[in-house]
Amino acid sequence: MTKMQRKAYIRLIVIGVIIVVSAVLLVAFREKGILNVLGGLGFLWIFAIPGLMGPPPFVPFRKKKDQIVFDERDARILQRATADAFGAFWYVFPILCLWLYLFVNVYRTEGLGQISSAYITIMAGGGGILVALVQSVSIIIQYREGQR
């Protein structure tokens, strides 16, 4: 397994933990009624940071002296995975914007044009997580299936 594969798996685990922890906290705070104290759902962006930054530096990668850990294939895979990730982002982001306008503005606030800033934070954090998620999945698939 290459270094990039390991990183991709670690990022997936981190993202999985982020989603589970966020969901648990969301339900817990909602039940206690302290959601607004934390600035709506905006606190969730805090959990997006580890997912975006990838694995922490203390995660060890065994490497022999002069061992090559990144070559042209890895570069090609990373390039394509990044393109996939940003491609996915630009498909999903306009949909999120539309949802924000229709659902939040039109239905929830009856067209008053008021949207909580918390939603914007969620969109930014969610977008970041989406990029990291698609990139990691794409890396894993490309290593498994191969590419030309």
Place this chain on the structure above:
Amino acid sequence: MTEAYDLKNNVRKLRFEKDEMTQQQLADVAGVTRQTIIAIEQGKYAPSLPLAFKIARAFGVGIDHVFEYTEIDPPNKPIITPEKAV
């Protein structure tokens, strides 16, 4: 339009002929990871031209001895006659 092609290689065969060279040894000579050599042998990765030359040089043979390129179902390209080309 992307053309369908088949890129076969004799890397595994040549490794064994070259004193049973290991994948890691070939990777070190070619300057890539062992995973890349594995992917090339399995036909999962088509190397760049410089890498293909490096691999061929590691075996001391020409590039066409290592890689075989075959077009699958070649596209029906219109034949351009000198009159039409003008």
